[in-house]
Amino acid sequence: MPSLGPGSLLLIALVALLIFGPKKLPELGKAAGNTLREFKNATKGLADDDDDKKKNDKQ
Structure with a gap:
């Protein structure tokens, strides 16, 4: 997928x-x-919840 160049952004x-x-x-x-x-x-918030869940599962 090509990226947008400066000309495209200007348009x-x-x-x-x-x-x-x-x-x-x-x-x-x-x-x-x-x-x-x-x-x-x-x-x-979702990522923090997942990290907390992983920590609790290890204990």
Whole structure:
């Protein structure tokens, strides 16, 4: 699977700007960041639970 180059990222940003407009784009970025942060926290909690379970199984 090829990676996205700088030209592709610029094209995606331009299309997003045209579709959503300059006023809505920062709100969408903030919402995406919050979503990723929540997902990261949720998966970290799952990984911590798995580590605790492995430690308890060894004892």
